Amino acid sequence: MMDDLDRRLLDEFQRGFPLDPRPYAAIAGRLGCTEGEVLERLSRLKAEGAVARVGATFRPHRVGSSTLAAMAVPEERLEGVAALVDGFEEVNHNYQRAHRLNLWFVVTAPARERVEGVMAAISRATGLEVQEFPLVRAHRLDLGFPLWN
């Protein structure tokens, strides 16, 4: 079960992880606990799946190339096409959504040519159109959101 300290660890470090030789000690200082407790709790939260990972997220387009793509997949083929898309290591998000365009995924690669190559390969393998929705402008980048009000 999660307690207040777990919740604060999750909520307050969605950005601003200390870039310090002993970051978990710095976190402990802010939360009023010990470094050992922070290490133990983060390890447990990660093992339980509440923390996806501790680390850096990169801004889209700053490292390599990425785009959002979507497909309208006939319902009876959705599982197979989704698995095929998942199989590309360049695909790092893949969601089924309730819409005619029912499969949405993000393709990321070191170079634009590879992103296009992956979309073309998916289209060839499935015989379905892959529509691209590239980022034009970010009004807000994912910086986390309050988990507990």
Place this chain on the structure above:
Amino acid sequence: MSDASILDEIDRRIMLATQEGLPIVARPFAAVAEQVGIPEAEVIARFRFMQDQGIVRRVAAVPNHYRLGYTANGMTVWEVPLDVIDEAGQRLAALEYVSHCYRRPAKPPEWPYTLFAMVHAKDRAQVEARVMEMAALLGDLARSHTVLYSTKILKKTGLRIQG
């Protein structure tokens, strides 16, 4: 638009070594430093540089929203004319429950939507309430909108770079 040019081979090695996350040990940067073969202080300095340059968006303990009960995730899409899209984008981006808000090209007539805003909530009713709030906030700026609920997350990993 890639800024990969300002990153060198050592930055790439640091990114490769940490893309699954930093180790949860007392001196995580020292562990990375040993793997990459440079001093701990240089790893930290390079992270700081990448963050200052906007290459790294955030360094964080990234929560797994699904695991924490945020099981309703709605991709809201808005038909906003380009002459008012910056205003509309700013209004939606200011909402704390909008995790990202991006402008993307419309594909008329089937897809008239130009503004995407991701909304996270505990259930669909909460997403719907938030979408109503967003619609009220945009008023005439948006001609139409819809919400695409996720029915299944197939894959979600951090950005990967190939080694």
